[in-house]
Amino acid sequence: MKIVITGGAGFIGSNLARALTEQPRVTQIRVLDNLSTGHKPNIAGLDVDFFEGDIQNAVLLDQVLRDADAVVHLAALPSVPRSLRDPLASHHANTTGTLQVLDAARRAGDLYVIAASSSSVYGANPNLPKHEDLTPAPMSPYAATKLATEAYLSAYHHSFGLPVLSFRLFNVYGPGQRADHAYAAVIPKWVSATLAGQPVTVHGDGTQTRDFTYVGTVCRVFTNALLRRIIEPRPVNLAFGTRKSLLDLIPEIEVATGRPAHREHRVPRVGDVSHSQADSTRLLALFPEVTPVPINEGIAATVDWFRASAVIAASS
Structure with missing residues (x-):
């Protein structure tokens, strides 16, 4: 092919x-x-x-x-x-x-x-x-x-x-997703900020949910x-219906990085959806053998990539 x-x-x-x-x-x-x-x-x-x-x-x-x-x-x-x-x-x-x-x-x-x-x-x-x-x-x-x-x-x-x-x-995330631009997604932005000892920016109260x-x-x-x-x-x-709030995402990042993530709240962004959760019925009918990677494993792999990328960047 x-x-x-x-x-x-x-x-x-x-x-x-x-x-x-x-x-x-x-x-x-x-x-x-x-x-x-x-x-x-x-x-x-x-x-x-x-x-x-x-x-x-x-x-x-x-x-x-x-x-x-x-x-x-x-x-x-x-x-x-x-x-x-x-x-x-x-x-x-x-x-x-x-x-x-x-x-x-x-x-x-x-x-x-x-x-x-x-x-x-x-x-x-x-x-x-x-x-x-x-x-x-x-x-x-x-x-x-x-x-x-x-x-x-x-x-x-x-x-x-x-x-x-x-x-x-x-809300796709994982290794290779960069945080060094104005339109970066939430997980790479927060992982990068936590590793750097900087606050994570939360738009709104953080109770909005996503299906990562x-x-x-x-x-x-x-x-x-x-x-x-x-x-x-x-x-x-x-997606697989694994709904998670942004505030609940922060402890996952803290565990994976081994560092505290300090929150900095800002006004909500125009156009942002409050809640998102997939019904995966049609997906599983077409792809019954596919199972999702748990978010703790996915964030750990993402943190590993950021750390490796920092080493590569520092040595280049």
Whole structure:
């Protein structure tokens, strides 16, 4: 199998590329990334063919997808706050970019397409747990772009017969997720701050809940879907209902780092969802053998990566 990963130099993409190199049936991995949020060192040492460029470049897409069997579409401008600052940039990268990938997949011979959506599409819908038949209620431009991603995958499946699968990701974390930028996710930010002896910033009172999912679990599901060619035009939650408040996350980080985490509360952020918890019924029907990595193990692995990265950075 020849697999293309858009956004493959990013956090999830590079972890997936590493996981796929261990699969005997995968004979070639092509990574396409414009390096706007991805980093080439993430794929250093991996047996992949790297193409630097943007998914909105149709000519480049045709080159990268030629003779491929499947595309895992992860390229996007992530982050709710980023989309609030520049909604058009998020739309072009996430919505138009997805449309370009789908059209290129058709031109390449109706390739199998897996794409990453987001739990943010549930937005203001208060029902818990979040099941895929709930009415979406996006609260940010980013969430709207991910809902559009799902809609385009479904439309291309029903209109053109394109084999597709879209996953709603819930707060993915783990090794390789950086903390050194303005839009960093909560776990890498808090792990990095605690290791550095700095306070962790809590927006709001910290009682908001999230369904944290370890990146290794996500990669196992993606890999399984690729090898078995699982086709599902409806979106699929990729999380396991392990709801945890931000305040309850802090002791996990303290245990893993062996250091106290001092809280610094700030005002809530616009566009943030108060509570998130996945209904995993559809996921487990498609992938009954997949079990999640417990959060204490995932955070411990994340802390180990941060410590190793600090050593590498200090010696480079």
